[in-house]
Amino acid sequence: MPAAKRSDRVPFVDLSRLVSEVSEAVQIEWRECLTSCEFLGGPRVSSFERALEADLGVPHAVACASGTGALIVGLQLLGVGPGTKVALPNLTFWATYEAVVQVGATPILVDIDPDDLQMSFDEFLRAHDQWRFEAAILVHLFGWSSARLADFRRVCRERSIQLLEDGAQAYGVAIDGEPVLKGATVGTMSFSPAKVIGGAMDGGAITVTTPEAEARARALCNHGRAGHYSHAYAGWSSRMGGVQASYLLHVRAMLDEILESRRSAARFYREHVAELRGLRAYGPPRGVEDNGYLLPITSDRLDGPALFEALTESGIGCARTYPAPIDAQPPARHANRFGSLEHSRRFCERVVNPPLFYGIRQDECERALEALGGVTPLREFAKVKKG
Numbered sequence: 521m522p523a524a525k526r527s528d529r530v531p532f533v534d535l536s537r538l539v540s541e542v543s544e545a546v547q548i549e550w551r552e553c554l555t556s557c558e559f560l561g562g563p564r565v566s567s568f569e570r571a572l573e574a575d576l577g578v579p580h581a582v583a584c585a586s587g588t589g590a591l592i593v594g595l596q597l598l599g600v601g602p603g604t605k606v607a608l609p610n611l612t613f614w615a616t617y618e619a620v621v622q623v624g625a626t627p628i629l630v631d632i633d634p635d636d637l638q639m640s641f642d643e644f645l646r647a648h649d650q651w652r653f654e655a656a657i658l659v660h661l662f663g664w665s666s667a668r669l670a671d672f673r674r675v676c677r678e679r680s681i682q683l684l685e686d687g688a689q690a691y692g693v694a695i696d697g698e699p700v701l702k703g704a705t706v707g708t709m710s711f712s713p714a715k716v717i718g719g720a721m722d723g724g725a726i727t728v729t730t731p732e733a734e735a736r737a738r739a740l741c742n743h744g745r746a747g748h749y750s751h752a753y754a755g756w757s758s759r760m761g762g763v764q765a766s767y768l769l770h771v772r773a774m775l776d777e778i779l780e781s782r783r784s785a786a787r788f789y790r791e792h793v794a795e796l797r798g799l800r801a802y803g804p805p806r807g808v809e810d811n812g813y814l815l816p817i818t819s820d821r822l823d824g825p826a827l828f829e830a831l832t833e834s835g836i837g838c839a840r841t842y843p844a845p846i847d848a849q850p851p852a853r854h855a856n857r858f859g860s861l862e863h864s865r866r867f868c869e870r871v872v873n874p875p876l877f878y879g880i881r882q883d884e885c886e887r888a889l890e891a892l893g894g895v896t897p898l899r900e901f902a903k904v905k906k907g
């Protein structure tokens with residue numbers, strides 16, 4: 521097959537399709553932010569927090585400067601610090617691990633369920649029998665969540681495990697018809713530009729259930745502030761301002777369209793990839809509605825890098841989320857773990873993600889699918905590569 525012309529390429533992500541929809545309205549607001557010097561906090565940040573509470577079904581949301589900042593503050597709210605053992609899945613974005621290390625706690629890596637790709641509930645229980653960790657981070661990964669969410673929450677209550685829920689990839693995800701972070705003791709969100717509700721810069725939020733926790737989260741994000749130059753905690757500077765909040769409010773006003781666009785593309789891939797021999801597309805378990813954030817595909821005949829290369833050669837932008845599990849990253853090589861972690865490792869060796877973003881066109885999905893179909897008789901391809 522001739523190499524695709526550059527103009528023919530289907531991008532993995534094209535943020536400009538969303539930006540162009542909000543750009544005009546945002547420019548007006550950004551000028552107003554300049555005029556009123558609305559740089560940190562302010563009415564737009566408050567409005568965005570109220571919008572978050574409505575969308576996420578949570579009593580209190582506190583905006584901050586990043587999803588990682590939210591994780592760090594969330595861990596502190598739960599009393600996690602030096603000496604605390606914290607279980608987390610071996611398959612997640614690195615920030616989940618990073619946050620545990622940055623508060624001085626000790627990570628314990630747990631394997632995933634090979635079908636839903638979330639932390640395995642059974643492994644989690646066995647890991648707790650062995651390690652007796654005091655805290656855990658459940659990550660709602662890839663745009664859905666474990667069907668065992670209620671079981672995770674129940675067991676954590678019963679065994680006094682402080683549970684933080686990393687919802688960075690889960691804006692718009694619902695379980696049994698309810699937003700996934702509703703019912704989380706402490707939840708976190710990221711508004712990094714490529715997330716489902718993506719900002720114009722880094723951004724995040726912490727969700728909590730009581731006014732006391734909200735006040736503490738706000739203080740921790742703002743140098744532990746108790747009053748004018750009086751500090752109740754050693755906290756952080758992790759705050760949002762009007763420029764980011766106004767952009768996010770306009771993006772969030774498009775939530776229904778964003779979810780519809782992403783979900784229908786994800787649905788298209790899932791339906792049709794299932795018809796291709798040797799390929800598997802992953803999605804939410806029964807009872808969970810995804811947000812179309814990512815579409816992981818594996819092949820039983822080609823590894824991830826070879827699939828990635830084949831798709832790229834046919835002009836299809838793609839990604840490998842994630843090419844390596846946490847325990848394969850150098851700083852985590854000697855991290856505590858439970859069991860062999862084989863499912864997370866095997867998934868990472870094989871995964872590839874096709875283009876998926878707000879505004880992706882049907883013909884682009886079809887071309888990505890066609891390219892996937894083209895690499896399905898993979899034996900030939902594998903031979904050529906090796907020879």
Ligand SMILES: *Cc1c(COP(=O)(O)O)cnc(C)c1O
Binds near residue numbers: 659686722
């Ligand atoms: C993006 C992401 C984060 C980190 O968010 P930032 O805003 O980039 O700091 C944390 N956890 C998960 C699962 C993520 O996908």
